[in-house]
Amino acid sequence: MDLGFSEDQDELRQSVRRFIDQQFPRASVRTRLEAPESFDAATWQRAAQLGWSGLLVAEEHGGGSVTSQPLIDLYVLVEELGRSLQPWPVVSTNIIAAALADAGSDEQRKTFLAPLLAGEVTAAWCVANTPLSGADDRDTFDAARNGDGYRLTGIKPYVLDGQGSEFLLVDAVVAGSATRFIVPTATSGVTVVRRQAFDLTRRIDEVHFADVVLSADAVLDDGPEVAAKLEQDLRIATAMVVADSVGGQEAITEMAIEYAKIRVAFGRLIGSFQSMKHKLANMHSQLEASRATAYYAALAVNDRSDDADYAVSAAKSYVNDAYVAMANDNVQAHGGTGFTWEHDAHLYLRRAMTNQLLFGDSRDHRERVFALATDG
Amino acid sequence: MDVDLDSEPTSPEEYEPYRATVRAYITEKAPHHGGNRGPDTPEQLLALVGFLREFRAAGYPLTTPYGIPDDRPVDPIEKQIVADELAAAGIPVFAGNPVGVWAISTFGSDEQKQRYLPHFLAMEQVWTQLFSEPDAGSDLASLRTTAVFDGDDYVINGSKIWSSYAHLAQYGLLLARTDSSVSKHNGISAFILDMSLPGITIAPLKQMTRDEEFNQVFFDNVRVKPAERIGEEGDGWPIARASVNAERLSVGGVSRRPAMSPLPPLIELAHRKHKDGTAPADDASVRQDIARLHARAHALKCLRFVLMTRQARDRMGPADASVAKVMSTDLRLEAFAFGASLFGSQGLYEDGVVTDRAGVHWWQDNFLFSRALIIGGGTNEIQRNLIAERGLGLPRDNSAAPAGGRGA
Numbered sequence: 001m002d003l004g005f006s007e008d009q010d011e012l013r014q015s016v017r018r019f020i021d022q023q024f025p026r027a028s029v030r031t032r033l034e035a036p037e038s039f040d041a042a043t044w045q046r047a048a049q050l051g052w053s054g055l056l057v058a059e060e061h062g063g064g065s066v067t068s069q070p071l072i073d074l075y076v077l078v079e080e081l082g083r084s085l086q087p088w089p090v091v092s093t094n095i096i097a098a099a100l101a102d103a104g105s106d107e108q109r110k111t112f113l114a115p116l117l118a119g120e121v122t123a124a125w126c127v128a129n130t131p132l133s134g135a136d137d138r139d140t141f142d143a144a145r146n147g148d149g150y151r152l153t154g155i156k157p158y159v160l161d162g163q164g165s166e167f168l169l170v171d172a173v174v175a176g177s178a179t180r181f182i183v184p185t186a187t188s189g190v191t192v193v194r195r196q197a198f199d200l201t202r203r204i205d206e207v208h209f210a211d212v213v214l215s216a217d218a219v220l221d222d223g224p225e226v227a228a229k230l231e232q233d234l235r236i237a238t239a240m241v242v243a244d245s246v247g248g249q250e251a252i253t254e255m256a257i258e259y260a261k262i263r264v265a266f267g268r269l270i271g272s273f274q275s276m277k278h279k280l281a282n283m284h285s286q287l288e289a290s291r292a293t294a295y296y297a298a299l300a301v302n303d304r305s306d307d308a309d310y311a312v313s314a315a316k317s318y319v320n321d322a323y324v325a326m327a328n329d330n331v332q333a334h335g336g337t338g339f340t341w342e343h344d345a346h347l348y349l350r351r352a353m354t355n356q357l358l359f360g361d362s363r364d365h366r367e368r369v370f371a372l373a374t375d376g
Numbered sequence: 377m378d379v380d381l382d383s384e385p386t387s388p389e390e391y392e393p394y395r396a397t398v399r400a401y402i403t404e405k406a407p408h409h410g411g412n413r414g415p416d417t418p419e420q421l422l423a424l425v426g427f428l429r430e431f432r433a434a435g436y437p438l439t440t441p442y443g444i445p446d447d448r449p450v451d452p453i454e455k456q457i458v459a460d461e462l463a464a465a466g467i468p469v470f471a472g473n474p475v476g477v478w479a480i481s482t483f484g485s486d487e488q489k490q491r492y493l494p495h496f497l498a499m500e501q502v503w504t505q506l507f508s509e510p511d512a513g514s515d516l517a518s519l520r521t522t523a524v525f526d527g528d529d530y531v532i533n534g535s536k537i538w539s540s541y542a543h544l545a546q547y548g549l550l551l552a553r554t555d556s557s558v559s560k561h562n563g564i565s566a567f568i569l570d571m572s573l574p575g576i577t578i579a580p581l582k583q584m585t586r587d588e589e590f591n592q593v594f595f596d597n598v599r600v601k602p603a604e605r606i607g608e609e610g611d612g613w614p615i616a617r618a619s620v621n622a623e624r625l626s627v628g629g630v631s632r633r634p635a636m637s638p639l640p641p642l643i644e645l646a647h648r649k650h651k652d653g654t655a656p657a658d659d660a661s662v663r664q665d666i667a668r669l670h671a672r673a674h675a676l677k678c679l680r681f682v683l684m685t686r687q688a689r690d691r692m693g694p695a696d697a698s699v700a701k702v703m704s705t706d707l708r709l710e711a712f713a714f715g716a717s718l719f720g721s722q723g724l725y726e727d728g729v730v731t732d733r734a735g736v737h738w739w740q741d742n743f744l745f746s747r748a749l750i751i752g753g754g755t756n757e758i759q760r761n762l763i764a765e766r767g768l769g770l771p772r773d774n775s776a777a778p779a780g781g782r783g784a
Contacts, residue, residue: 003681004689257768272771277764278757284768285699292678293671314671321668366667370657373643373670 003295008067009076016080019050026084026344033200033347037164038087041122048119052077052090056098056236061109062117063097071236071302075243075295082247085201085347089161091240092125095233096169099180102229103221112167112182121166124185125237126156126207128171128178132313132360132368133234134158141209143172143179148216150174150181152189152209158358162192162205169220171230178226181218188212199354201347235301235312238359242294242315245323245355249290252330252348253283259334279329286322294319310372313365320356327352391453398436398461405430406467415471421502421544425471429499440497441470442478442622447497472502472541475619476549476568483607483615488568492547504545505623506536506569506593507616513538514758516551516620517560517613521595523552523567530554530567530605532575532598538752542591543578545571550600551616554609564612568604575599585744624697624753625683638711638742639673641733642666645718656718669711676704695767698759705749705756712743 005013023043032038047053055074057063066073074094081088093116100113115121129135140154152170162168162185170181185192189212197204221229257280260271270276297315300308327349331338338345356362407415407423415421432438437450439459462469477496480488495501512519521534532552542548548569555563571578575598580588607615646657646666656662683700686692716723716739728735750756764770 003678004685257770260770269771271764274757274761277770278760280768280770281695281702281760281763284695284763285703288682288696288699289672289675289679289703292682293675295682296678311674314674317667318671318675363664366664366671367660369667369670370643370663373639373667374647374657 003292003299005072005076005295006067006069009069009072012066012073013076013080015050016077017083019047020080020084020086023047024086029085029087029201029347030344032087036194038161038201038203039089044088044122045119047088047090048093048117052088053093053119054097054117056094057101057113057117061101062114063101069299069302071239071298072295074236074240075298078240078243079247079250079294082244082351083251085248085344085351087201087203089122089124091237092160093123095236096123096125099169099220099229099233100182103180103223104182105217107217108182108220115166122161122164123167123169124159124162124165124205124207126159126162126168126170127234127237127359128173128230130230130234132238132364134357134359134361141172143170143174143181145174146213150179150214150216150218152181152183152212152214154209156207156209159192159205159207161203162207163194163203165192168207174222177222178230179222180220180226180230181214182220183212183214183218187214197354199350201351202354204354232301232304234359235308238312238316239294239297239301241355241358242297242312242319245319245352246287246291246294248348248351248355249283249287249319249323249326252326252345253280253287255345256280256283256330256333263335276333279333283326283329286326290319290322310369313360313368313372316360317362317365317369320352321362323352324349324356388453391457394454395457395461398458401431401434401436402461402465402467406462406465415468418544421471421541424468425499425502427467428469428471432497432499438469441474442625444474444478444481444493444496447494472545473505473623474503475505475623476503476547477501478622479549479566479606479615479619480568482618483566483611487603488606492568501547502541502545504539504542504548504571504591505619506539506542506548506550507620508538509535510537510592514755516616516754517564519551519553519564521550521552522556523550523554523565523600525554525602525609529599529601532567532569532595532600534595536593536595537581537590539591539593540589542571542593543580543588547571548593549606549619551612554612558610561613562610564616565609566606566612566615567600568606569598569600570604573598573600583748585741620753621697624701624759637673638708638715639670642669642711642715642718645715645733662718665714669707669714672703672707673711676700676707679703693767695763698754698762698767701753702756702759702763705746709743709746709750712739712746715739716743 023046051064054063055065055070055077078090081090097113097116100109100116104113116123127133127135129139129141135158138155138157141156142154143150143152152172165185167185168183170183172179172181183190189210191208191210193206193208195204195206260276260280261269263270293315297311300311331345331349334343334345337343405427407420407427415424428438436458437455439455440446459469474496477492480492507516509519509521521532521536523530523532534552539548548571550567550569551564552567553563554565575596577594579592581590581592582588583590643666646662647655649655679700683692683696686696716736719736719739722736723740726737726740728737730737730741732738765772
């Protein structure tokens with residue numbers, strides 16, 4: 001029994017951190033808060049060439065993991081991204097790439113997978129409206145048969161990085177059965193509408209489908225296993241939101257500690273006041289428990305364990321609630337400075353509250369925790 | 377996955393007959409006091425110790441408290457099976473507080489190890505801890521009990537408090553001041569104390585739970601041989617700190633599964649139907665609150681495995697034990713309080729038998745006892761100070777501002 005990262009994974013973490021420090025540190029993220037795109041294509045391409053896009057894709061299809069635990073590798077990468085509020089579409093890219101490698105026709109792999117892995121294009125994931133997908137009444141999307149092909153109508157809300165994407169993975173339910181489509185974003189009738197996201201470091205769009213007519217070859221996967229594959233992709237996406245949160249928790253804990261060691265009030269370092277010590281001790285404790293829980297969830301999903309759903313839902317609710325509480329504490333620990341636009345504290349608070357909502361909020365995941373705990 | 381976080385015991389199939397034998401032995405012979413945190417009366421304690429002694433003599437491997445090394449070869453799977461089965465039956469694997477034995481195994485002389493360890497492992501001794509004093513609790517280093525060397529013996533005078541099972545123990549780990557002329561941390565020594573020595577008086581303390589597990593112990597010119605000192609004179613403080621840390625890891629549930637987690641009983645309670653056919657779980661807020669506690673308990677289980685991994689890799693941090701202790705004791709208190717609240721107005725009475733979780737009294741009693749865990753082994757407030765100062769490197773309370781600090 002061993003619940004710790006391997007040396008190769010520690011190494012991966014260091015290399016990711018170096019890349020971010022050199023190519024796109026938090027100060028760079030800041031310069032793009034109000035820009036149309038949260039990242040630049042050239043940097044993403046360099047990141048993709050390091051293998052960030054294909055950790056869940058087999059080598060024969062152009063991907064490859066670092067260790068024998070691809071999801072733990074992805075976990076390490078995503079934790080580091082969350083640490084410095086990175087905008088990269090790493091999770092959706094990895095999920096879409098794996099879906100293409102798994103079920104794509106040769107044509108689809110050639111057209112979509114190869115450039116996606118190379119970072120030449122990006123793709124966005126329009127998730128089906130299933131429990132814990134994060135969708136709600138705003139989702140008016142519908143997909144139906146149309147002769148030999150299909151017709152897509154309505155709105156897919158809450159799509160990460162829709163604008164600028166080359167194509168979409170659209171999860172739909174057609175006549176009761178789960179179906180996955182690959183749809184070029186330039187397809188007639190598809191419009192990506194930019195909304196102002198509460199999380200200033202991310203772009204969260206709506207994708208509108210105005211009677212989009214697709215031929216049968218737009219289908220990526222409609223076999224009997226699709227529903228199960230979607231479930232697993234949702235587990236991965238949810239576990240990775242949690243990983244992002246742990247990285248953020250670590251960053252704000254360090255930030256608050258550092259400030260408590262330099263800021264003086266009443267002739268003393270504020271870190272010598274017991275009320276500050278207890279606040280920071282609680283942040284540290286929550287970080288420790290959160291990382292353990294998040295790691296376990298990623299491991300459970302990686303290994304497809306029986307308790308994966310429980311592990312993911314417990315982690316999603318516990319870690320993200322802790323992240324929000326800690327991000328609040330971090331603002332408070334910085335006093336008036338923490339309330340300013342220029343300080344990064346609000347960026348973490350916004351990201352924490354966003355992570356709390358993505359792929360099912362804490363309340364929904366707690367319902368599942370209770371149900372699964374009841375079943376045994 | 378090779379990590380089992382569930383209480384549902386699993387082991388290779390060829391061990392199933394062994395498990396059945398263990399279970400049958402426990403069912404037949406274990407004393408059933410129905411308690412949930414250890415024996416409450418002298419009779420119960422003696423019955424428990426007697427059972428464990430026979431159990432071990434029959435060849436079954438016990439998990440030693442605080443990681444005290446066993447003196448017999450042990451099959452790890454058999455050991456895990458025994459631990460699971462004892463935990464499932466609510467049987468503790470030791471009685472009293474053997475932190476003194478841990479100190480001997482870590483800091484004692486070879487002679488001390490030979491004299492005490494085999495007897496303790498054979499369940500022939502109950503130990504107590506003689507650390508806290510009426511005026512030195514969380515601020516342990518202020519202790520005032522003295523040990524004055526008169527040429528032959530150390531002569532002990534003073535008083536200790538909160539010593540669990542001192543009235544039933546044969547030995548104690550004593551901290552006493554051997555030198556008042558040096559700083560308070562440097563003048564302390566650690567001793568093995570035979571509790572039957574002349575001059576020792578033990579007065580039980582009744583707790584808010586009605587139990588009398590704690591004691592105050594008075595020393596009036598108690599004579600202790602130099603051979604009973606652990607380490608050198610003045611080594612007492614680091615020995616005490618390490619011992620408290622070992623104890624804290626145990627309270628925090630790092631080295632042993634909590635005897636009975638409150639969560640499964642909470643779920644059960646939530647589904648128990650009222651007369652009108654409804655159940656607490658029909659209420660979404662109840663489901664939410666229980667799930668919140670459940671996820672926290674799960675998080676602590678995960679943390680426990682991370683800390684065990686760190687222990688195995690020799691990478692424990694100075695705050696790790698405190699983190700586990702604070703989080704697990706806070707959670708226990710809240711979980712038992714929540715369980716009691718599900719009984720509604722029945723909580724106006726001490727309804728039911730204290731040993732039966734079907735009644736509110738079990739929840740009330742566990743809730744009250746949880747207070748002891750939040751205070752004992754260094755209050756959770758002190759733990760948070762330790763986390764901040766030793767773990768995070770924050771300045772001590774009395775530090776003045778350094779030159780160059782920022783401020784208004």
